Amino acid sequence: DRYKMGFHGMRGHTPSFLAALIGILACFNPVGHAAAFMPSGGPHLQARALPRMGGINPGGGCCPRAAAFRLLAMSASKDAKKDKKDKKTANHVMRTKDWTAPDYSAVLDVRTPAEYEEDHIPGAINAPVLSDQERIEVGTLYNSNPFEARKLGAALVAENTAKILREHVSDKPREWKPLVYCWRGGQRSGSLSAVLAQIGFRTSVLDGGYMTYRADVREECKDIPQRYRFRVLSGPTGSGKTLLLRDMMTRQWQCLDLEGLGKHRGSVLGDVEGGQPSQKQFESLLCEELRGMDPSKPVWVESESHVVGNLHVPQPLFEEMRKAPRFELVVPFEERVRYTLSTYDELGARTEELVGLLGMLEKIRGKAKVAEWVEMAREMRGEELVTDLLITHYDPSYARSQKSHMVKFNPPTRTVKLAGVAPQQLESGWYAHVDEEGSIDTPP
Numbered sequence: 001d002r003y004k005m006g007f008h009g010m011r012g013h014t015p016s017f018l019a020a021l022i023g024i025l026a027c028f029n030p031v032g033h034a035a036a037f038m039p040s041g042g043p044h045l046q047a048r049a050l051p052r053m054g055g056i057n058p059g060g061g062c063c064p065r066a067a068a069f070r071l072l073a074m075s076a077s078k079d080a081k082k083d084k085k086d087k088k089t090a091n092h093v094m095r096t097k098d099w100t101a102p103d104y105s106a107v108l109d110v111r112t113p114a115e116y117e118e119d120h121i122p123g124a125i126n127a128p129v130l131s132d133q134e135r136i137e138v139g140t141l142y143n144s145n146p147f148e149a150r151k152l153g154a155a156l157v158a159e160n161t162a163k164i165l166r167e168h169v170s171d172k173p174r175e176w177k178p179l180v181y182c183w184r185g186g187q188r189s190g191s192l193s194a195v196l197a198q199i200g201f202r203t204s205v206l207d208g209g210y211m212t213y214r215a216d217v218r219e220e221c222k223d224i225p226q227r228y229r230f231r232v233l234s235g236p237t238g239s240g241k242t243l244l245l246r247d248m249m250t251r252q253w254q255c256l257d258l259e260g261l262g263k264h265r266g267s268v269l270g271d272v273e274g275g276q277p278s279q280k281q282f283e284s285l286l287c288e289e290l291r292g293m294d295p296s297k298p299v300w301v302e303s304e305s306h307v308v309g310n311l312h313v314p315q316p317l318f319e320e321m322r323k324a325p326r327f328e329l330v331v332p333f334e335e336r337v338r339y340t341l342s343t344y345d346e347l348g349a350r351t352e353e354l355v356g357l358l359g360m361l362e363k364i365r366g367k368a369k370v371a372e373w374v375e376m377a378r379e380m381r382g383e384e385l386v387t388d389l390l391i392t393h394y395d396p397s398y399a400r401s402q403k404s405h406m407v408k409f410n411p412p413t414r415t416v417k418l419a420g421v422a423p424q425q426l427e428s429g430w431y432a433h434v435d436e437e438g439s440i441d442t443p444p
Helices: 017-026 042-052 064-091 113-118 132-144 146-169 187-199 209-227 241-250 258-262 279-291 315-322 333-343 345-349 351-359 367-378 382-408 423-431
Strands: 094-096 106-109 178-181 204-206 230-234 299-302 326-330 413-417
Touching (some): 106 146, 132 146, 178 187, 178 209, 204 209, 209 279, 209 315, 230 241, 241 299, 241 423, 258 299, 333 382, 351 367
Parallel strands (some): 094 204, 106 178, 230 299, 230 326, 326 413
16 A cells, blocks of 8 residues: 555655665664664765655654565655656657758658659668559549448558568667658558567658648749859860869869759660650659759859740849850860760660650651651761751751840850860860859960
8 A cells, every 4th residue: 555655745756766675674673763774875865855755753763674665665666767768758659840950860751653653752662561452453443332442451451561671670689760751641551660660660650741841842943943053064065064064063162953853864865775754753852962062152054945845944043044154165166976876886786776866856857857867866977967967957046045035034155165075175165165164364
């Protein structure tokens, strides 16, 4: 009964196992005083702690058993509260809207591989609790029998969760802190996060799931371009804009490689093997790049139309690019032909693919001209093909777009003449005269 009594009289004191042990030992002291077993500092406990428990007679007598049991109860109660708090922290799944926190050890995307492929948080690991086919099966069944669909879904999720634990979690330390998300932050993320939290990991779930992330990206596409000062490399096809931009990146200049992010070289022949990302993924990658840049420094970007292959450059970014200072590269025509041949040389081994790409120009250049180009492609007359494409298609298109651009925006433009795009030519023609800020000391 005394063990279960309240402890209001001890508030403000910190009982310990040692103090409780002293009280127990006092039970066997013939004198009946706990002080007989007190180490240095013991009288402080005797005078202040024990009397306030009501177990000590002010005249010197004491009830050591009462004191001991009360101290033990206090110690046990405090330990129990601590254990309960630790258990709650370990087993509790935290919901958050912040997917950018630096203390996440990993970000787990539990959606299907197809959903992940379309777009995902940069750096996220795909750990699907349902495969593409399994999600279709559960969804189809749900339309006719929700209860059976839930049973099937639970079984599949359990099987896939076991696989995730083996492949992604088994080697993780206690301090590992995952962020888990699905489409809307509901059942799929909830199932895996509950298991991770029960194991003891401090687990967070993205509230609203991928939709929260996607809403943030859409807002960033509107706002983030306005934080930076852009410098635009322009010039006709073959002038080495992409080559120069990527060389600048190796020198730690801030550069935004739209063609690299979009996996396309910006022309009808620009498809890169492997295909382009989705529009959503392109915007995710774009915002991720800009997010890591220093607003105090300019950002160099290659002149593009509002599309990169099948992808659209976000309008706010495109508007900032159109009014930014431009650096027009002027390269001898024969050097442009040589560089273009070297850039697209892999198409020579994919003749039918090249023929298909050329066919896309029929509406613009007519069937007769395209037929000539197709013949050149099939007969491997690469230099002749590139020369005619530059003269007949690319240069006229570039001239029209530049004229329209200058009339509408009239950005400050500097001409930079290059003898070619070989490393030594870039060094003498570009870096000797243009610095990272875009200042030109002596017109090259």
